[in-house]
Amino acid sequence: MQWYLDVLKQYAVFNGRARRQEFWMYVLFNVIAIIIVSVIDSLIDTAPALTGLYYLAVLLPSLGVSVRRLHDTGRSGWWLLIGFVPLVGAITLLVFTCIEGDRSANAYGPDPKATQPQTY
Numbered sequence: 668m669q670w671y672l673d674v675l676k677q678y679a680v681f682n683g684r685a686r687r688q689e690f691w692m693y694v695l696f697n698v699i700a701i702i703i704v705s706v707i708d709s710l711i712d713t714a715p716a717l718t719g720l721y722y723l724a725v726l727l728p729s730l731g732v733s734v735r736r737l738h739d740t741g742r743s744g745w746w747l748l749i750g751f752v753p754l755v756g757a758i759t760l761l762v763f764t765c766i767e768g769d770r771s772a773n774a775y776g777p778d779p780k781a782t783q784p785q786t787y
Contacts, residue, residue: 671696678728685735738775739768
């Protein structure tokens with residue numbers, strides 16, 4: 668849960684790098700939160716109001732952590748736009764977010780594994 672909260676605290680930070688663990692833990696807790704909000708939304712019969720508000724609330728943090736994850740692999744955040752290409756774009760982004768980041772400093776900053784050992 669701490670990974671999720673850390674990303675929300677850096678909601679508009681598009682510089683720097685994000686480790687794989689930070690990115691995927693955020694994605695995991697985001698999916699769990701979406702399921703919970705969707706269930707609550709349907710139970711109180713306001714669908715899709717709460718779910719839409721949640722999506723709007725996490726839009727910037729999601730973009731920020733995605734850009735920082737791409738930075739960790741040495742790519743520009745503009746690579747997110749490839750997601751608009753059907754099928755190929757999603758597969759490309761999945762591969763980029765799954766591969767290990769650069770083990771040394773790159774144009775986007777120092778290696779986050781070397782600078783901030785996190786023990787959650």
